[in-house]
Amino acid sequence: MPLYRDQAIVLRTQKLGEADRIVTLFTRSLGKVRVVGKGVRRTKSRFGARLEPGMMVDVQCYEGRNLDTVTQAETLAPYGDAIARDYTAYTAASAMLETCDRLTEEREPALQQYLLLAGALRSLAERSHDPALVLDAYLLRALAIAGWAPSFHDCARCGAEGPHRAFNLASGGSVCPMCRPPGSAAPAPETLELLAALLAGDWVVADGSDPRHRREGSGLTSAYLQWHLERGIRSLRLVDRETRVDTRRSDSPAVELGGHADRPSTTPVAPAQTGHRA
Numbered sequence: 001m002p003l004y005r006d007q008a009i010v011l012r013t014q015k016l017g018e019a020d021r022i023v024t025l026f027t028r029s030l031g032k033v034r035v036v037g038k039g040v041r042r043t044k045s046r047f048g049a050r051l052e053p054g055m056m057v058d059v060q061c062y063e064g065r066n067l068d069t070v071t072q073a074e075t076l077a078p079y080g081d082a083i084a085r086d087y088t089a090y091t092a093a094s095a096m097l098e099t100c101d102r103l104t105e106e107r108e109p110a111l112q113q114y115l116l117l118a119g120a121l122r123s124l125a126e127r128s129h130d131p132a133l134v135l136d137a138y139l140l141r142a143l144a145i146a147g148w149a150p151s152f153h154d155c156a157r158c159g160a161e162g163p164h165r166a167f168n169l170a171s172g173g174s175v176c177p178m179c180r181p182p183g184s185a186a187p188a189p190e191t192l193e194l195l196a197a198l199l200a201g202d203w204v205v206a207d208g209s210d211p212r213h214r215r216e217g218s219g220l221t222s223a224y225l226q227w228h229l230e231r232g233i234r235s236l237r238l239v240d241r242e243t244r245v246d247t248r249r250s251d252s253p254a255v256e257l258g259g260h261a262d263r264p265s266t267t268p269v270a271p272a273q274t275g276h277r278a
């Protein structure tokens with residue numbers, strides 16, 4: 001039987017029968033594959049714990065008629081363990097894994113997405129930055145790789161040089177006064193600078209940002225992601241973040257940022273939690 005070996009990140013698992021699991025792996029060279037882990041739910045399973053979401057493994061599988069089966073799994077980086085100890089990091093990782101699952105197709109190699117996810121998980125595990133910033137950087141860059149790079153400086157419609165005050169999801173980001181559709185938001189200029197820094201990987205700017213702008217940036221990032229995916233990312237509901245952008249400075253306070261006339265409303269993400277507001 002044909003065998004193959006690859007590095008992979010475990011995206012999710014589902015129960016199968018009494019003791020097995022279907023494991024969705026995001027592999028470095030093959031892209032996303034769904035494989036069967038036989039007996040992995042038994043407590044004495046040799047590699048059950050290695051096939052948990054967020055783990056990076058070296059796997060060997062053999063090709064089956066329908067689903068391939070894992071025959072070996074060695075831990076390359078126990079990010080899952082390190083991340084699970086911190087709830088904020090855990091919810092951020094869950095949202096990243098689900099987003100990756102949604103943005104990739106089975107058996108379509110996607111090396112850039114793989115490297116991005118691996119780097120973001122490592123960053124969460126090593127506590128390099130605020131987990132909320134790591135999540136937003138991941139989401140913006142994953143969307144950019146998927147072909148939906150938002151603009152945070154020049155006008156997303158006509159290219160007029162920024163910075164511009166208005167931000168419009170449907171238009172793809174910042175919009176100039178000439179192009180600005182009704183109902184565009186007007187986030188703080190510092191928020192757009194932060195998002196541009198996250199997209200570019202400028203951590204000096206991102207780490208030095210104000211919590212207020214981080215919250216507003218998370219709201220814009222969530223809304224932008226939701227707008228591009230037909231259904232909401234369920235895990236984002238667990239992440240403590242501002243999901244409604246402050247519209248008090250907006251041209252049209254009644255308009256919610258996520259709304260768009262041409263599209264039915266996307267699944268709402270979590271109501272803004274009040275506990276962490278200053």
Ligand SMILES: [Zn+2]
Pocket residue numbers: 155156157158159160175176177178179180
């Ligand atoms: Zn314009």
